Amino acid sequence: MGSEPPSRIKLFFAFAAIYILWGSTYLAIRLAIHTIPPFLMAGSRLFTAGAILYALGVRAGHPRPTRLHWRNAALAAIPLFVFGNGGVTWAEQKVSSGAASLVIATLPAWLLLLDWGYGGRSRPRVLELLGLGIGLSGVAVLSAPGGIKLDGVGVLLFAAIAWAVGSLLNRYSELPSSPVRVAGMQMLIGGAVMMALGLGLGETTRFDFAAVSVRSGAAWVYLAIAALVAIPAYTWLLTVTSPALVGTYAFVNPVVAVLLGWGAALLGWVDADEVLSARTGVAAWLVVLGVMLLVWPRKKPEPPSQESSTESTEVAAVGAGE
Template identity: 30%
Template sequence: MGKPQSSTLIILAFFSIYVIWGSTYLLNKIAVTELPPFMLASIRFIVAGILIFILSRLMGISISISKRQFINTSIAGFLFLTLGNGIAVWALKYVDSSFAALLISGQPLVILILMRIVEGKKIQPMSYVGVVLGVLGMYLLASQRQIVLQEGAIVGIAMIFACMISWAFGSLFVAKAELPSNFFVNTGYQMIIGGVLMAGFSLFYEDAWSWPSQWSGKVQLSMILLVVFGSIVAFTSFNYLLKVVSPEKVATNTYVNPIIALLLGWYFLNEHITLQSIIAAVILLTGVYFINTKKKLRGYSRFFSRKRNE
């Protein structure tokens, strides 16, 4: 009885980080047109964290954690949310949501390289092909003249690469760190800590804070969706997956996220998709596929059942 339930949870968790996170690029892009990036992210995560703790108490789940767990969740919240998400949202002031999603789709490449450097993990032959294709795809994507010449585009691209590195470090750290055993509580602490740190950044940059009643209807709706689905549902799923499958497998959400972001950005924001972007995306995602494929190209039937230590 345990295995079917576990497999179902893993599938649902992957669906959350695949589809829901793909839509957050659009929601953040809408919100960041009116709100300062760090203020936006801070409110989103603090509210989500408080709601998680309230739900935990209602369900009879203890939110008490050890000192070591608090330190580790603080580190994870800083790497994932303060840097990883906060900088990515900031970058959306300078680049399209679809472009950001395509560039971030190279996340497995960054994780693979860090696993090689930090953990000494051997890179499989097929992964070398993926690295070459990934680098080529990123270059084609980020070197487009019409994108590079946009005001602030270089800054936005640099921010995205910085957030990818931070997110990769966070993924490797969380996979081995001692964290609260309840994934809901773990997410709540990371949300609040990450949100508080982002509030500090916001105050440092002297952002002009405002009440939700002053926001437009579309920004209010975007924030609600970001808090409930983007933060509580998807991020809890993400933390859960990091403990039951390997980090590079979790990073496969980058197969689907850019496709969702491309379609939503094109439909709702009229974002232009160039032919070079499409070619770069195909090359990049092909590279990500090779990175996450075993040497003998084993089928997807074992995808959800692999252990972290394989």
Template identity: 30%
Template sequence: MQLDRTVDRGALGAAAVTVVLWASAFVVIRTAGHHFSPGAMALGRLLAGSVTLGVIMIVTGERIPPRAAWRGILISGVLWFACYMVALNWAEQMIDAGTAAMVINIGPILIALLGGMFLGEGFAPRLFAGMAVSFGGAVVVGLSTSHGGGAALLGVVLCLLSAAAWAVSVVAQKPALRHASPLQVTTFGCTVGAICCLPFAGQLVDDVAAAPLSATLGVVYTGVLPTAVAFTAWAYALSRTSAGKLGVTTYAVPALVVFLSWAVLGEVPGPLTILGGALCLAGVAVSRSKPRGV
């Protein structure tokens, strides 16, 4: 089995930064979720990210993106920066960070599918076989969490919804990057997400007042590094390679999250959950592989 590794080096470096920072976010969200509601945490993260990105925009002299970029910015702002983050925060209040990361990482298959349909990137020969394996893995994860009751199953469903929101947003973001810089697309997408989450402002004020400083700083951290830095790095990488190829670089996120969860939180997914997560990732690998001789 031969994987397609033709990824621009600059894009690969930016993707590596994104992978490490996103992995850390899963663990911080799990910790801060004991003190912040899902919507409040998303708003706090997006506000911190918007302020950080706004400062960078001013320092670098970037301007408002042209009109042609706004469709992709609005879609990614609503679905990725707002809906994805609220859903992920909610999911991690019901399932551990490692399980969430494994389920969400069926996203690259959906990105490849949508990229082939709407961006003209074509379909990998084994895409649909990989989809079947990954979704089978998601079913196994769902079964493995069934002992946790309806809440755990809801957590898995929320992760699947997050994966779908991520995939749609990446495909919408790709055309926007033809008209605007990665920093512009990320800054205004983050700002749109923050505006969408403003109904949670009252909860955020209450949660900050009651939460320990460490939890509040954790929320700020997710806004500055896993959002402002990582999402900009992702947009930069996406501007230099195809959506399908870039999605593959997130293979490493679940492994990093499981390791960090074990080291920091003492949480390790059960054997059946790990099997299901492995199937999810194996499906992504199959979907991006080429038949022998190709």
């Protein structure tokens, strides 16, 4: 890339990718699983995107991964994609895409706690603990009596914690130096395991390829493309701009997801539970405020190398949020 500063147009499109593409994947997941079983859908789209990314890494001439690299990639891929992305996909059968994005937005809180307890992070500051409490109170508002289903919330919280675990494994494990190759390896593994899980759960017995709607098929293609585009954009942004600025995706994504879900409900694409209610509005405000306190204060005092490493754990291989 050289020493020249990046053009504004490149920055614009890169931030659009991590803001809009990742935020929109929640709605795309719900549209896709309308006629495609969740684990077969998530596994096939990740496996496809992973194969393309891995091929790009091969074409670029990156060194071949070792057996240790594959083992470490697999250890992180299971919590990242099978439990993380797979959990979100399954939960969206019961929970609106907007609500799912708000629960998953608590990811920085779990990263903070896990990295403090098991990693090399110092004790959380008061503002960070305040952000943790505010963000989780937003989830409590969503799941209070009359809100979203508790089993959906439970799976989503488990998915967020699993994503944090996988992210930290990526941070502290020995992996190939190429982020594209790592992403390809992990999506190949995660996608294959999820497809096997779908087969084991009997999803093929209720899957009729001829019955897949145009909307679900288009959403599947969109999700695969989002994984291919957003990862390189995110990685590139970390090299050319402030990690704290890149980290703002964590509170922009749920806003994008809630608004898109609301719009889709008004168009009749999804169920009425996507309509923006007072409860969802309050929860969104609390979660976004909590994430802002978690993301911003903890990055500015840290040296650039540590910032980049910490920030990169928040999405690990693919955010696409999921």
